[in-house]
Amino acid sequence: MVQDASAVSPVAHLEFKVAALLLLMLLLVGGSVLYVMYARGVFEPTQQLVLVSDDSEGVKVGMDLTFSGFPIGRVRRIELDPEGDARIVVDVPQKDAHWLRTSSVFTLVRGVLGNTGIRAYSGVLSDAPLPDGAVRKVLVGDASAEIPHLVSAAHDLVQNLTSLTGPDSSLSASLVNLQASTEKLKGQHGALGALFGNDKDARKLVDALDRTNALLARVDGIAAHADAQVFGTDGAVSQSRAAIAQLDEALADARATLKKVDAVLQETQGIASNVRVATTDLGALRAEVEVSLRKVEHLVDEVNRKWPFARDTELKLP
Amino acid sequence: MTPTTSRQSALSELGGSALRWLAGWWRIVHLGAQILALAVSPSTYRLADRSALLHQIYLSTAPNLMWFTALSALLSLVLIRIVLVTAFSYGLSQYALEMVVRVLVLELIPLTAALFVAFRCTIPYAAEIGAMGTQPELGALKLQGTDLLHHEVLPRALAGMCAMLMLASVSCVLTLVLAYLSAYGFTRWGFEGYTHTVGQIFEPAVSIIFLLKIVLMSVIVSLIPLASVLNEPGRTRGRASVEMRGLVRMFLAILLIEAASLVGNYY
Numbered sequence: 001m002v003q004d005a006s007a008v009s010p011v012a013h014l015e016f017k018v019a020a021l022l023l024l025m026l027l028l029v030g031g032s033v034l035y036v037m038y039a040r041g042v043f044e045p046t047q048q049l050v051l052v053s054d055d056s057e058g059v060k061v062g063m064d065l066t067f068s069g070f071p072i073g074r075v076r077r078i079e080l081d082p083e084g085d086a087r088i089v090v091d092v093p094q095k096d097a098h099w100l101r102t103s104s105v106f107t108l109v110r111g112v113l114g115n116t117g118i119r120a121y122s123g124v125l126s127d128a129p130l131p132d133g134a135v136r137k138v139l140v141g142d143a144s145a146e147i148p149h150l151v152s153a154a155h156d157l158v159q160n161l162t163s164l165t166g167p168d169s170s171l172s173a174s175l176v177n178l179q180a181s182t183e184k185l186k187g188q189h190g191a192l193g194a195l196f197g198n199d200k201d202a203r204k205l206v207d208a209l210d211r212t213n214a215l216l217a218r219v220d221g222i223a224a225h226a227d228a229q230v231f232g233t234d235g236a237v238s239q240s241r242a243a244i245a246q247l248d249e250a251l252a253d254a255r256a257t258l259k260k261v262d263a264v265l266q267e268t269q270g271i272a273s274n275v276r277v278a279t280t281d282l283g284a285l286r287a288e289v290e291v292s293l294r295k296v297e298h299l300v301d302e303v304n305r306k307w308p309f310a311r312d313t314e315l316k317l318p
Numbered sequence: 319m320t321p322t323t324s325r326q327s328a329l330s331e332l333g334g335s336a337l338r339w340l341a342g343w344w345r346i347v348h349l350g351a352q353i354l355a356l357a358v359s360p361s362t363y364r365l366a367d368r369s370a371l372l373h374q375i376y377l378s379t380a381p382n383l384m385w386f387t388a389l390s391a392l393l394s395l396v397l398i399r400i401v402l403v404t405a406f407s408y409g410l411s412q413y414a415l416e417m418v419v420r421v422l423v424l425e426l427i428p429l430t431a432a433l434f435v436a437f438r439c440t441i442p443y444a445a446e447i448g449a450m451g452t453q454p455e456l457g458a459l460k461l462q463g464t465d466l467l468h469h470e471v472l473p474r475a476l477a478g479m480c481a482m483l484m485l486a487s488v489s490c491v492l493t494l495v496l497a498y499l500s501a502y503g504f505t506r507w508g509f510e511g512y513t514h515t516v517g518q519i520f521e522p523a524v525s526i527i528f529l530l531k532i533v534l535m536s537v538i539v540s541l542i543p544l545a546s547v548l549n550e551p552g553r554t555r556g557r558a559s560v561e562m563r564g565l566v567r568m569f570l571a572i573l574l575i576e577a578a579s580l581v582g583n584y585y
Contacts, residue, residue, distance in 0.1 A: 014376055018376050029483075032490070038513065040522075
């Protein structure tokens with residue numbers, strides 16, 4: 001006999017339970033659909049921005065337009081314009097549109113791994129807001145385009161390195177010279193051999209050093225002798241000390257002599273004052289002598305006039 | 319027997335097998351169309367038949383819902399954690415959430431739900447229908463034409479579809495919530511970014527393919543096992559062989575749907 005399902009084990013409130021299950025399913029499906037629509041920005045008013053680029057490689061529908069790392073727009077469509085440029089139509093939600101200004105710059109950056117990003121930069125946020133439907137040129141920065149230059153530079157670098165480290169390179173020659181120098185350093189005369197380049201000159205320097213050592217030994221003996229001469233018991237220093245003592249005595253004598261001189265000077269000062277008085281008297285004597293001289297002169301003039309002993313004083317006319 | 323005749327007989331046998339295989343598919347499609355036609359006809363939902371239908375829907379959905387939800391939550395948590403930690407260690411954490419949603423919600427959860435419903439509901443239902451074929455009363459039922467379809471097959475098929483849709487929707491929503499919690503924790507500040515990521519994944523084409531995939535899988539796992547058993551009730555090779563063929567056909571159809579969805583999403 002065919003078993004009826006409802007007859008096997010009756011379920012209480014079956015209709016309610018099934019209705020609840022179906023309602024839950026409808027709620028989940030409906031809620032998910034609404035959430036996805038919200039996530040897609042269906043309920044959000046947007047404005048349009050058209051970015052024009054000569055190459056839209058890497059740009060996909062649905063990718064983000066970012067500003068400071070935050071997604072503020074989404075690529076809705078990519079199309080070719082009559083000039084052959086790519087027109088990237090971006091939907092920007094109006095709540096985020098204030099980040100875009102008329103002076104904003106848009107870049108399309110391709111990473112080394114092929115990841116592409118569209119970025120907006122607004123330097124002056126006080127500029128006028130970007131109008132709806134604005135068309136802007138997008139600057140393309142391609143990191144992968146730098147790879148050929150990088151490879152070329154690396155190739156040059158490797159070539160330079162190869163030529164630098166080759167067997168005929170100057171670096172190799174320098175290393176050979178360095179090795180030769182090291183061998184000389186390890187030789188009999190060590191660094192001297194490396195400095196002079198041959199053993200003969202190095203030996204000369206060693207001889208000179210030996211002689212200098214001998215000379216220094218002799219200088220050392222002379223210095224010891226001089227020391228004895230200068231600082232010994234009968235040396236110059238002790239004799240000088242005696243001489244200084246004698247000089248001291250002489251100075252004491254000189255001091256006594258000076259005191260005597262001082263007394264003499266005092267006497268001389270008294271004599272000088274006497275001489276001053278005498279000089280005053282001499283002034284009067286002088287005046288008298290001058291008067292007498294004038295008289296003698298006058299007398300001589302008179303004698304000359306009356307008895308001329310003079311030489312011929314006649315004036316002759318031409 | 320000469321080699322030529324043996325080759326001809328092998329070829330004719332191969333051609334016959336292919337024809338039978340195609341004819342089997344055709345009968346399954348035909349039966350499936352009949353069941354679907356009955357499902358959309360208002361007479362199916364008369365009060366007399368409604369009780370059996372509701373009972374089947376309840377038995378298929380409610381007991382499995384808790385189990386499947388718990389299992390899928392566990393599986394999702396493990397996979398989400400693995401993906402997040404691995405992506406973080408490679409410095410690719412910005413792609414982790416997208417990968418989690420794509421792998422789990424778009425691909426794995428619907429497939430797992432379909433297989434779960436097939437093994438827990440529709441294949442046992444097909445076995446029940448097949449078992450009816452061995453009973454003497456089936457002859458009377460068969461004579462009644464669509465009554466077998468109407469009273470026994472249709473409630474089970476609709477119950478399987480409902481169960482598949484229910485399990486898939488609950489698990490997908492739960493996985494979305496778990497992914498958010500695993501990535502951001504119990505904070506609301508990641509909601510904007512998460513919503514943005516989800517919005518980027520669920521493009522219109524991807525969403526339509528996702529919905530179509532779930533609906534088609536629910537139809538496939540509900541109809542093919544039942545239709546396979548109904549198609550070959552009198553075959554002498556045994557019931558197990560018939561159920562196995564139905565299983566293979568169901569897997570093949572699921573594989574085709576999965577491949578088509580992958581092609582639609584990623585090519």
